Structure formats: C-alpha cells, structure tokens
Amino acid sequence: MILNQKSNYFLDWKEVFENENPIFLEIGMGNGEFIVHMAKENLNANFIGIDVSKEIFRKAVSRVKRSGLKNIRLMRIEGSEFLCKFVKSETLSGVYINFPDPWHKKSHKERRLVNEPFIYLVSDRLKNEGIFIFVSDNEEYTKSVWGLLKKFDNFSPLWDHGLRRDFPEYYKTKYARKWLALGLPIYYIGFKKTGNIEIPEYVKEYYPLLNLSKEDLYMPLVEFKIKKEKSSEFIKDILSILPKGLIYRDKNALIKVLDFYYNEESIIADIVCVEGSFRQRFFLDISLKKEVLKISIHDSDDPDPTFGIHKTLAIFASILKEKFTGLELLQNTTRIKEV
Numbered sequence: 001m002i003l004n005q006k007s008n009y010f011l012d013w014k015e016v017f018e019n020e021n022p023i024f025l026e027i028g029m030g031n032g033e034f035i036v037h038m039a040k041e042n043l044n045a046n047f048i049g050i051d052v053s054k055e056i057f058r059k060a061v062s063r064v065k066r067s068g069l070k071n072i073r074l075m076r077i078e079g080s081e082f083l084c085k086f087v088k089s090e091t092l093s094g095v096y097i098n099f100p101d102p103w104h105k106k107s108h109k110e111r112r113l114v115n116e117p118f119i120y121l122v123s124d125r126l127k128n129e130g131i132f133i134f135v136s137d138n139e140e141y142t143k144s145v146w147g148l149l150k151k152f153d154n155f156s157p158l159w160d161h162g163l164r165r166d167f168p169e170y171y172k173t174k175y176a177r178k179w180l181a182l183g184l185p186i187y188y189i190g191f192k193k194t195g196n197i198e199i200p201e202y203v204k205e206y207y208p209l210l211n212l213s214k215e216d217l218y219m220p221l222v223e224f225k226i227k228k229e230k231s232s233e234f235i236k237d238i239l240s241i242l243p244k245g246l247i248y249r250d251k252n253a254l255i256k257v258l259d260f261y262y263n264e265e266s267i268i269a270d271i272v273c274v275e276g277s278f279r280q281r282f283f284l285d286i287s288l289k290k291e292v293l294k295i296s297i298h299d300s301d302d303p304d305p306t307f308g309i310h311k312t313l314a315i316f317a318s319i320l321k322e323k324f325t326g327l328e329l330l331q332n333t334t335r336i337k338e339v
C-alpha cells in the first residue's frame with residue numbers, strides 16, 4: 001500500500017494496482033479522509049494519495065490501513081516531483097488538490113504548488129478527458145489558478161462556469177467542514193483536458209527531473225590516478241584548496257558548498273544544489289585509495305542525477321586537476337566532459 005520514494009522512475013501502474021482501472025491522484029491528501037472516501041465510493045477506480053509531511057503521511061497510512069481498501073496506494077513525496085518521476089504522459093484520469101497551502105506572504109507565493117509550469121505538468125500527465133479539481137478557501141489563490149487554467153486551450157471548464165462556490169456533492173473533509181461551520185466560503189475549480197500540448201522548454205528547466213531519460217539514471221563519478229607519490233597529508237592539501245560557498249550559478253541553477261568533513265582517506269562535502277524549483281542536498285565524497293582519487297556521491301546518499309549533480313562532480317574534478325600536477329584522468333562518467 002505504501003510506495004517507496006526510491007522506486008524506479010515511471011512506475012508500471014498496471015503492475016502496482018494489478019488492474020487497468022482508471023487512476024486518480026490526490027496531491028496533499030493530508031490525513032487521507034478524502035481519498036478513502038473516494039476509493040470507497042469508486043471501487044472500480046484506483047487512487048494514489050501523496051503528501052510531503054511525514055507526520056500527516058503516517059495518519060493517512062493508518063486511515064487507509066483501517067479502511068481495508070485495496071484500490072489505494074500512498075507515497076510520501078512532493079507533488080511535482082511525483083508527477084515528474086513516477087507518472088508517464090497521459091496516465092491519470094484525474095488530479096485532485098484540496099486546500100493546498102496558500103503561502104499568504106507575498107515573498108512566499110513562489111512556493112505555491114499550482115502555477116503555470118505545474119499546469120503544463122498536470123496537463124501532460126492527464127489522459128484526454130482527464131479532470132483537474134482544485135479546492136481552496138483562499139480567494140486570491142483560486143483566482144490566480146482560474147486565470148491560469150483559462151489560458152490553456154487544451155482545458156475546458158467542467159461546469160457552466162469552471163469556478164463555483166458551492167458543490168454539495170463534493171466530499172467535505174474535516175478541514176472543509178470546520179471552514180464552512182465558520183460561515184466562510186470554499187471555491188471549487190474543475191477543468192477537463194481536451195487535447196495535448198507540448199511541455200515548453202522553460203517548464204523543463206523549472207522541473208529538471210523532466211529532462212532525465214532512462215539512460216541518464218546513473219550516478220556519475222570521476223577518477224584520477226595519482227602519478228607522482230603524494231605526501232601523507234594529501235587529503236589535507238586537497239582540503240586547503242577546496243572552495244566553500246557558491247561554486248556555480250547560471251540562469252537556472254546554483255550550487256553551494258556548505259561544509260567539509262574529513263579523515264585521512266576522504267573528504268565529504270555537504271552540498272546544496274538548486275535547479276529551477278528543485279532543491280537537492282547531498283554529500284560529495286572525495287576519497288583516496290592507493291593511487292586512485294575518486295570523486296563520487298557518498299554511499300549514504302541517493303540524489304536524482306540531474307545536471308547539477310554532474311556539474312558538481314565536474315567542478316571539483318577540474319579544480320583538483322588544475323591545482324595538482326600529476327593527476328591522470330582514469331574515468332569521467334559525468335555528462336560534462338571538459339574536466
């Protein structure tokens with residue numbers, strides 16, 4: 001019932017659910033109340049519930065277990081990451097988002113889940129005739145989503161006027177019930193996909209996971225053979241020349257070294273890499289064994305091998321190559337060849 005975040009990309013949903021029933025996704029399912037209701041009412045459909053929060057996810061897991069329903073799968077993961085990694089184009093029959101965090105502060109609005117790139121992503125992952133339902137108590141967020149969806153030629157409103165303020169048949173979670181009890185409004189947006197559109201380049205930059213093909217799903221490494229004998233202090237010598245702070249920036253990505261840890265055989269760099277909306281933090285391992293100096297991702301880590309991961313390795317490799325004579329490149333499996 002619980003799907004592992006580290007599963008293979010593009011899960012085979014037929015295999016996961018052991019049937020070919022239509023698949024509906026709820027992003028930010030909270031404690032699972034809505035998804036359990038929907039799955040109970042629609043036994044001939046499959047439901048995937050995801051949420052980023054560990055604590056809330058646990059609650060949803062218990063609720064789904066208690067329900068005994070076989071047509072639900074859950075994963076603890078961020079919504080756009082899930083869509084990029086595990087869902088192929090034209091897979092879903094519906095996507096529900098109930099009460100997404102509105103991020104009230106102006107400076108935080110860019111953290112909102114639903115924006116233009118996200119609609120392109122959902123549009124791509126939906127089947128034709130697939131539906132997108134957005135429910136919120138926040139008028140301003142709702143209006144911005146409504147405005148965005150109206151601009152998409154391949155989405156048409158589900159109701160006379162795609163935005164409505166009452167929807168008696170729609171299941172009300174505890175969150176919704178509380179809100180209504182206070183006499184406050186809830187806004188519902190419903191659209192149906194009517195055709196395909198291509199994902200633009202800027203959306204692929206915003207969601208770098210969209211650029212990873214099957215062949216790219218390996219963890220890169222760089223190895224040097226040390227030609228001349230190096231002192232027993234070689235690791236310390238390396239450490240003394242490695243840069244901290246920002247080591248790379250372009251219009252879409254930045255890479256920052258936060259800290260270093262070391263022993264006689266290796267240096268571990270704590271790195272943060274932001275590409276578009278995607279942030280990864282990982283440990284880079286620079287280790288010395290016999291005459292081989294290896295730069296790789298530390299065994300304890302498993303970041304997604306985006307451009308930023310390859311670039312980080314390549315940057316460290318070129319710094320070492322430039323500062324130390326007598327390093328012979330043995331292998332460089334990064335996608336950046338100029339080491």
Ligand SMILES: C[S@@+](CC[C@H](N)C(=O)[O-])C[C@H]1O[C@@H](n2cnc3c(N)ncnc32)[C@H](O)[C@@H]1O
Binds near residue numbers: 052077079
């Ligand atoms: C206000 S709660 C609403 C919960 C539930 N949908 C309901 O109606 O009761 C928002 C939920 O979305 C989750 N969430 C926020 N951003 C998310 C994202 N980008 N991807 C997945 N879940 C997210 C939060 O952890 C939280 O559980």
